[in-house]
Amino acid sequence: MRKIIVQKFGGTSVADTEKIKNVAKIVIKEKQNGNDVVVVVSAMGHTTDYLVKMAKDLCANPSGREMDMLLSTGEGVSIALLAMAIQAQGYDAVSFNAMQIGIMTENVHSKARIVDIKTEKLKENLKEGKIIVVAGFQGVTEDGEITTLGRGGSDTSAVALAAALNAERCDIYTDVEGVYTTDPRVVPNASRLDEISYEEMLELAHAGANVLHPRSVETAKQFNVPMRVRSSFKLDNLGTLILGVEKMEIYKPVTGVAADLSQARIVVCDVPDKPGVAAKIFSRLAKENISVDMIIQSYARKVSNTNDIAFTIDSVDLNKTVEALEALKSEIGATGDIQVDENIAKVSIVGAGMIDRPGVASAMFETLAEQNINIRMISTSEIKISCLVDKCDAQQAVKALHKVFELESNEIAEVKGDLPNV
Amino acid sequence: MRKIIVQKFGGTSVADTEKIKNVAKIVIKEKQNGNDVVVVVSAMGHTTDYLVKMAKDLCANPSGREMDMLLSTGEGVSIALLAMAIQAQGYDAVSFNAMQIGIMTENVHSKARIVDIKTEKLKENLKEGKIIVVAGFQGVTEDGEITTLGRGGSDTSAVALAAALNAERCDIYTDVEGVYTTDPRVVPNASRLDEISYEEMLELAHAGANVLHPRSVETAKQFNVPMRVRSSFKLDNLGTLILGVEKMEIYKPVTGVAADLSQARIVVCDVPDKPGVAAKIFSRLAKENISVDMIIQSYARKVSNTNDIAFTIDSVDLNKTVEALEALKSEIGATGDIQVDENIAKVSIVGAGMIDRPGVASAMFETLAEQNINIRMISTSEIKISCLVDKCDAQQAVKALHKVFELESNEIAEVKGDLPNV
Numbered sequence: 001m002r003k004i005i006v007q008k009f010g011g012t013s014v015a016d017t018e019k020i021k022n023v024a025k026i027v028i029k030e031k032q033n034g035n036d037v038v039v040v041v042s043a044m045g046h047t048t049d050y051l052v053k054m055a056k057d058l059c060a061n062p063s064g065r066e067m068d069m070l071l072s073t074g075e076g077v078s079i080a081l082l083a084m085a086i087q088a089q090g091y092d093a094v095s096f097n098a099m100q101i102g103i104m105t106e107n108v109h110s111k112a113r114i115v116d117i118k119t120e121k122l123k124e125n126l127k128e129g130k131i132i133v134v135a136g137f138q139g140v141t142e143d144g145e146i147t148t149l150g151r152g153g154s155d156t157s158a159v160a161l162a163a164a165l166n167a168e169r170c171d172i173y174t175d176v177e178g179v180y181t182t183d184p185r186v187v188p189n190a191s192r193l194d195e196i197s198y199e200e201m202l203e204l205a206h207a208g209a210n211v212l213h214p215r216s217v218e219t220a221k222q223f224n225v226p227m228r229v230r231s232s233f234k235l236d237n238l239g240t241l242i243l244g245v246e247k248m249e250i251y252k253p254v255t256g257v258a259a260d261l262s263q264a265r266i267v268v269c270d271v272p273d274k275p276g277v278a279a280k281i282f283s284r285l286a287k288e289n290i291s292v293d294m295i296i297q298s299y300a301r302k303v304s305n306t307n308d309i310a311f312t313i314d315s316v317d318l319n320k321t322v323e324a325l326e327a328l329k330s331e332i333g334a335t336g337d338i339q340v341d342e343n344i345a346k347v348s349i350v351g352a353g354m355i356d357r358p359g360v361a362s363a364m365f366e367t368l369a370e371q372n373i374n375i376r377m378i379s380t381s382e383i384k385i386s387c388l389v390d391k392c393d394a395q396q397a398v399k400a401l402h403k404v405f406e407l408e409s410n411e412i413a414e415v416k417g418d419l420p421n422v
Numbered sequence: 423m424r425k426i427i428v429q430k431f432g433g434t435s436v437a438d439t440e441k442i443k444n445v446a447k448i449v450i451k452e453k454q455n456g457n458d459v460v461v462v463v464s465a466m467g468h469t470t471d472y473l474v475k476m477a478k479d480l481c482a483n484p485s486g487r488e489m490d491m492l493l494s495t496g497e498g499v500s501i502a503l504l505a506m507a508i509q510a511q512g513y514d515a516v517s518f519n520a521m522q523i524g525i526m527t528e529n530v531h532s533k534a535r536i537v538d539i540k541t542e543k544l545k546e547n548l549k550e551g552k553i554i555v556v557a558g559f560q561g562v563t564e565d566g567e568i569t570t571l572g573r574g575g576s577d578t579s580a581v582a583l584a585a586a587l588n589a590e591r592c593d594i595y596t597d598v599e600g601v602y603t604t605d606p607r608v609v610p611n612a613s614r615l616d617e618i619s620y621e622e623m624l625e626l627a628h629a630g631a632n633v634l635h636p637r638s639v640e641t642a643k644q645f646n647v648p649m650r651v652r653s654s655f656k657l658d659n660l661g662t663l664i665l666g667v668e669k670m671e672i673y674k675p676v677t678g679v680a681a682d683l684s685q686a687r688i689v690v691c692d693v694p695d696k697p698g699v700a701a702k703i704f705s706r707l708a709k710e711n712i713s714v715d716m717i718i719q720s721y722a723r724k725v726s727n728t729n730d731i732a733f734t735i736d737s738v739d740l741n742k743t744v745e746a747l748e749a750l751k752s753e754i755g756a757t758g759d760i761q762v763d764e765n766i767a768k769v770s771i772v773g774a775g776m777i778d779r780p781g782v783a784s785a786m787f788e789t790l791a792e793q794n795i796n797i798r799m800i801s802t803s804e805i806k807i808s809c810l811v812d813k814c815d816a817q818q819a820v821k822a823l824h825k826v827f828e829l830e831s832n833e834i835a836e837v838k839g840d841l842p843n844v
Contacts, residue, residue, distance in 0.1 A: 054503055058443065062509070063506065094488075121566075
């Protein structure tokens with residue numbers, strides 16, 4: 001049986017007709033390798049920005065439903081053009097939007113999750129030897145409402161299609177050459193990783209990397225779909241393969257170093273030390289759709305029987321968070337201030353290898369101490385250790401950790417396009 | 423029961439966000455009048471040209487299927503934006519594409535005909551008090567393939583929706599103020615008609631007018647849907663009502679004068695005068711999808727037992743026609759030349775009133791004779807008389823006929839945008 005490869009090309013890869021021709025060549029190459037090919041594409045270049053601008057001209061707060069209707073047209077354009085470009089090179093191609101295939105999502109606008117993908121039409125067309133071009137980022141509900149999947153949605157579409165079709169691999173073509181040990185703009189000799197596990201990729205992504213949206217990696221992990229991140233423009237470079245940790249050949253204790261500069265720290269001071277207080281705070285924030293990252297609760301003070309609860313959030317949620325907490329203060333009996341600090345950064349080291357190797361955490365803390373960098377908060381997971389430091393120390397911390405954990409390459413990475421990853 | 427009004431706005435009426443706001447106001451006005459409103463919109467301004475240009479960049483001869491997929495995105499943008507603009511003014515609106523509603527067409531690309539429109543979703547949303555915004559120009563087949571309806575398709579979508587919903591009226595908003603007795607660029611005191619019958623409108627359209635595509639008028643006639651053509655920008659002017667001749671209050675013998683400058687005349691000389699020859703010629707042209715307009719067969723010459731077959735076609739089909747005829751010459755035994763004349767124009771007078779009034783044809787011929795204009799061919803229908811004249815005489819012919827049949831207004835028509843009509 002022929003293998004199915006799902007390929008995904010983002011907006012910069014299909015930004016104009018010349019680039020679409022380039023994509024058609026890559027797609028045909030894979031077909032010539034003897035594989036069945038399903039291609040997922042995003043809207044061309046700045047289409048989405050342009051559409052959003054028009055919407056804002058008309059309506060301060062456009063409805064999610066109409067916004068999804070509007071934005072989903074972007075992929076309609078790119079799938080048709082790519083199918084034409086493939087046909088122009090003598091190969092049979094057919095484009096489908098989410099409604100035509102049946103990429104079923106929950107009934108939520110602007111950030112729906114895929115619940116099912118019908119494969120009948122896809123299998124039928126693959127059987128006829130056709131290259132299938134699918135609109136990413138969009139879905140449809142049981143009621144025929146058009147939805148979109150939110151940030152990184154096309155990556156998720158591609159992985160979900162790969163899972164539904166039991167594909168050999170999902171190749172994410174983008175404008176970076178793969179996943180790096182850290183941001184090459186900070187550390188010029190950062191190495192491109194040949195392999196990384198789903199878990200490490202997830203931790204790196206949550207820690208501020210932006211090559212792939214975490215949801216696509218989570219989906220790949222869930223269905224065990226190998227993903228490859230590679231450049232649309234440098235085809236001699238195979239990029240980075242993302243796969244189950246059990247399939248990885250070798251791994252170092254630390255795979256990557258990331259800095260996240262977009263967090264803010266909140267401290268709710270003098271909170272009564274009794275059960276249910278933390279639950280009240282965090283369930284209230286969850287209700288407001290505010291994601292909380294690191295959480296530290298201090299030891300209770302013997303005299304006052306109070307403690308301090310500190311946590312970090314994304315800076316964009318800062319005002320909303322402070323409002324919510326001020327409203328909650330009397331209810332939970334907090335007597336102190338609500339302190340806010342935006343002048344912080346979260347520096348993380350990630351690696352599946354740290355599970356079996358003690359001493360990784362202490363090596364991190366020692367390295368930061370040697371650099372005279374003060375650690376404000378610490379949090380750990382199985383494969384990640386994060387330290388909150390002053391924002392001005394973040395770059396120095398990344399450089400030192402990258403060196404200590406031997407992540408350097410002999411080459412200087414070429415930085416192209418947006419921030420590759422951190 | 424509330425009356426349903428279907429409104430249609432073309433590309434120039436929704437060309438930018440300011441114009442879309444204007445359209446939203448017109449729509450809401452109709453809703454405030456106590457009617458249920460279904461709005462059909464085309465793609466914004468030059469969107470279609472832009473999409474076609476990209477397609478041509480990629481593929482000399484793009485497939486009809488992918489072209490329809492591409493072009494149908496244009497209306498997806500305008501429906502969402504119009505729905506947002508209506509919502510911004512505090513009214514409930516919802517947009518649907520053809521697939522969501524079920525505007526079912528035959529399985530033909532780029533010029534499909536509507537075969538059925540599902541009304542369930544429309545009726546449900548109207549019942550909830552919503553203004554419904556529908557994508558014009560597009561349809562969907564039983565198999566879920568996206569189709570487009572070809573030139574003038576959005577007008578046809580609007581009329582078909584009005585028919586399916588048993589609407590009170592279908593208002594076509596455009597950049598002209600209505601249907602005129604002739605082209606105001608040729609005759610500045612042409613009159614705007616308050617009413618015109620379907621049949622007259624059809625004859626005028628076929629004779630070169632371009633306010634409405636004939637198919638939309640045919641559909642309106644078939645289902646007896648009153649149509650109104652009016653300006654999106656001059657709302658004090660009610661435009662022209664198109665309706666069944668039996669409902670018209672008064673009519674003159676002649677309603678309008680039109681000139682069609684885009685025709686070419688072909689003469690196939692010395693064709694054997696025997697049965698089946700004309701059939702062979704015109705079935706061959708039909709197979710090539712060439713529309714033939716006026717046809718004249720001369721009396722057979724006694725000596726040679728041959729005659730000449732003359733007819734007119736659209737100039738764009740000229741090369742294709744000549745090729746087809748050259749290939750056919752020996753088969754039909756034609757011994758003469760194939761003569762081509764592009765230096766011609768078809769001048770027509772149209773009027774439901776001419777049925778009961780003899781002398782209209784002779785008045786036309788006399789008028790042209792007085793102007794010293796030579797008539798090259800004549801064809802007549804129940805409500806139209808067309809004369810083929812030299813192209814250079816067309817304007818003079820239109821002016822003289824417009825005067826003779828008393829079609830002048832006391833006002834000078836304001837000419838806006840493209841050729842208004844005729």
